Amino acid sequence: MKIGIFGGSFDPIHNGHINLALSVIDMLTLNKLIIIPASSPPHKEISGLASKNDRFNMCSIVANCYDGMEVSCMEIKRGGKSYTIDTLKEIRSVYKDDEIYLILGSDMFFSIKDFKCSSEIFKMCTLCVVPRRAQETDCIREYASFLRNIGASVVVLDIAPIEISSTQVRERLKSNRDISKFLPGNVEQYIREKRLYGLGGEYLIKEYKSILSKLLDKNRYSHSIKVSEKAIYLAKKYGVDVRKAELAGLLHDITKQMPDKEHLIMFEKYNIKLSDIELKNKKLWHAISGALYIKNILKIDDEDIMNSVRYHTTGRENMSELEKIIFVADFISDDRVFNGVETIREIAEDNLDKAVAKGASITIVHLLEKNKLIDHNTLSAYNRYTSNFI
Ligand SMILES: [Fe+2]
Ligand SMILES: [Fe+2]
Structure with a gap:
């Protein structure tokens, strides 16, 4: 089987993530895409974010709408900082002989060499990089060749990125602006019901x-x-x-x-x-x-x-x-x-x-x-x- 793993803080999961997930499933003909919300996103100790349970629930709402998508709570259960190598090992323990694709945004991709046990990561999966912005593509291809030379297997996907960030989504929610193009309706409903992202007051x-x-x-x-x-x-x-x-x-x-x-x-x-x-x-x-x-x-x-x-x-x-x-x-x-x-x-x-x-x-x-x-x-x-x- 071809398994994709898609990690992130998903705070909240939005249409940019979903579009990317669907494109990757399609282009790599994945049998399964596992969304893995991080327990505590490194360098993001900001208040006003959703709890890990809420982030997990929002990802589940999305995954339930699409065949071949599922959500794993492995990083949330493990707690603390999420290291890609630990997640890969856990995935490998279940999917021993399958092809694993690690989906990375360009920022993660450019820093992958500095990840804990990066050379082990290279052996365990194929890196699958998706440019965040169209103008990044050349740099990504160049860096992909470099990584291939040091033993990584890399696929660069040509997906027209939807430039949405979770920060942007949270700000729009907070200022009560229309969010329909940014979030699926059922995720928005969840956010409103649970009064996430400082929505409480005004709403x-x-x-x-x-x-x-x-x-x-x-x-x-x-x-x-x-x-x-x-x-x-x-x-x-x-x-x-x-x-x-x-x-x-x-x-x-x-x-x-x-x-x-x-x-x-x-x-x-x-x-x-x-x-x-x-x-x-x-x-x-x-x-x-x-x-x-x-x-x-x-x-x-x-x-x-x-x-x-x-x-x-x-x-x-x-x-x-x-x-x-x-x-x-x-x-x-x-x-x-x-x-x-x-x-x-x-x-x-x-x-x-x-x-x-x-x-x-x-x-x-x-x-x-x-x-x-x-x-x-x-x-x-x-x-x-x-x-x-x-
Ligand atoms: Fe009165
Ligand atoms: Fe009164």
């Missing part, structure tokens, strides 16, 4: 905005965006996690327009017992159900974000910095126009606790004027955060 926010736009009318949606923007502003000002603030601000009113009945079903489902005051004041429901929605339906596993939504209407005695930010941002977002909004905006520029106290007092006065009950959390927040300034 999630985009997704949540789309969910929110379906649950809220135009005004309420626009209010959520404005609270989110204010929350980002305050988070930067007071040194709080900006991404959490953005997300909590965006989602704080997520169940605001859910029918009463659905709120009650939700409370029952998640075993939430409302106090008498909460039962009588429906305006408090969306904060409680919003937190449940975020945790159980959106699966956001972050207690601080959840509590920021849970207490954005009432406040409470001991609030985290993020809770305070969402509570205050909901008061002073750019769409708010009530009497006194400018005062609390000014206070928020200066002191977050004081802004919480002011917010709680505005809520209490408003409820008193309307002859409504005051939730004990609002009173606790008022007392706790006002006492600092008396």
Whole structure:
């Protein structure tokens, strides 16, 4: 059998790799091409890369689509730096009498003489070099003759290279640019689902905005965006996690327009017992159900974000910095126009606790004027955060 081995970091595997793999299979009439993701790519200790398992999985997704392609985890299992000689020995132990072709990009090819046990490598396989750029071909042919003179068997393949690099793919993903020409759809889907390459933030926010736009009318949606923007502003000002603030601000009113009945079903489902005051004041429901929605339906596993939504209407005695930010941002977002909004905006520029106290007092006065009950959390927040300034 003719076996090709194609190593690399595949971080991620992209259309350039796939095109090359298919061309090599075709030109060398390979029976099998084994893709071997490296365990830890030498000289590439950069953060923001995918784990070896994810790289392996992405290669498997591709290999499953083509006859004669398979993926080996031998280098990943071996761990540490991947040396070609060790991989060749392992391959040879399985394919004792077969022809082995080692596929190399031009950069690897030019340094092959410096590889560990290079003369042994030359005896064990045929080097199969694929130019990365068209203008490299002459140099490659020259170096191939040199290697042949020292005992290597070399094939130079004339494949029109697709000039894609994994770095380029990662950058496009990160900046949310179209990637369809660079990656197969199923690999892109895997990357998005697993939030690889720093995709997390922006992609999630985009997704949540789309969910929110379906649950809220135009005004309420626009209010959520404005609270989110204010929350980002305050988070930067007071040194709080900006991404959490953005997300909590965006989602704080997520169940605001859910029918009463659905709120009650939700409370029952998640075993939430409302106090008498909460039962009588429906305006408090969306904060409680919003937190449940975020945790159980959106699966956001972050207690601080959840509590920021849970207490954005009432406040409470001991609030985290993020809770305070969402509570205050909901008061002073750019769409708010009530009497006194400018005062609390000014206070928020200066002191977050004081802004919480002011917010709680505005809520209490408003409820008193309307002859409504005051939730004990609002009173606790008022007392706790006002006492600092008396
Ligand atoms: Fe709200
Ligand atoms: Fe709100």
